[in-house]
Amino acid sequence: MSSNEKAVAEKLLQSNAIKLNPAQPFTWASGWKSPIYCDNRRVLSFPFIRDFIKSEMCNVIFQDFPEGELLAGVATAGIAWGAMAADQLKLPYIYVRPKPKEHGLGNQIEGYYTAGQKVVIIEDLISTGKSSLQVVDVAKAAGLEVLGMVSIFTYGFPVATENFAKAGVPYISLTNYGSLIELAVEKGVVSADQQEILMEWRKDPANWTGK
Numbered sequence: 001m002s003s004n005e006k007a008v009a010e011k012l013l014q015s016n017a018i019k020l021n022p023a024q025p026f027t028w029a030s031g032w033k034s035p036i037y038c039d040n041r042r043v044l045s046f047p048f049i050r051d052f053i054k055s056e057m058c059n060v061i062f063q064d065f066p067e068g069e070l071l072a073g074v075a076t077a078g079i080a081w082g083a084m085a086a087d088q089l090k091l092p093y094i095y096v097r098p099k100p101k102e103h104g105l106g107n108q109i110e111g112y113y114t115a116g117q118k119v120v121i122i123e124d125l126i127s128t129g130k131s132s133l134q135v136v137d138v139a140k141a142a143g144l145e146v147l148g149m150v151s152i153f154t155y156g157f158p159v160a161t162e163n164f165a166k167a168g169v170p171y172i173s174l175t176n177y178g179s180l181i182e183l184a185v186e187k188g189v190v191s192a193d194q195q196e197i198l199m200e201w202r203k204d205p206a207n208w209t210g211k
Contacts, residue, residue, distance in 0.1 A: 008056055008175035009183045011049045012153065017042040018180060020190055022197045025210040033210050035201050036177070040124040040152050044080055054084045056174050057150055061085060061120055064172055065147045068120040070113055072096055072144075074135050081152065082122035096121075096135045108138055115143025123151040126173060129160035133167050148172065153180075155202060177202060 012018045019026070022035040043050055061068060073082025073095040086093035094111030113119075119139055123132050126149075136146050146169060154160065154173035164171050181198050184190045190198065201208045 005175045005179040009180040015043050015046045022194045058088045065120045070117045070119040072121045074123045077124040078122045119144045121149040126151045126154040129163040
């Protein structure tokens with residue numbers, strides 16, 4: 001794991017944005033049983049951690065997507081991170097809803113943009129990539145050129161890698177599940193035995209029932 005991945009993972013653990021509990025798994029909205037729960041919204045309540053992660057995100061955008069002309073946050077969790085990064089990088093900003101607004105102008109994309117602009121999409125978390133890539137489709141349908149996506153954390157599911165590859169969209173996460181678990185073992189947050197359970201879960205999360 002890179003030093004930056006480790007530093008971001010440590011900040012997520014410090015802010016309790018990530019909870020690990022192999023003995024009493026969480027239930028996701030999808031119905032999956034999971035030994036981990038990630039809520040990056042908590043980071044927003046810790047100014048110094050928030051600033052560190054924002055800066056790391058800006059570094060990635062600047063280095064890997066230098067042609068970016070516009071940032072787009074994914075509603076709702078990516079909105080704040082996209083806005084903060086756009087402010088630091090002095091780039092225009094929009095955000096994308098999961099579906100069109102049901103009143104007013106019925107917008108699905110909020111903010112000003114023009115067709116042909118090169119956009120980097122900002123997400124807080126990537127699991128299977130399905131909902132994130134729906135936002136990519138919305139942006140492309142609006143005439144935007146999607147350069148890629150930047151997120152804070154990814155579980156590193158093989159299906160996400162496949163989905164992004166099929167869509168032809170590069171994505172970069174500041175840290176990932178493997179780095180997080182390695183750090184958690186190093187810090188004594190989980191035991192070596194629990195590490196095995198945690199890594200088994202990622203291989204087939206849809207059918208994992210806990211141990």
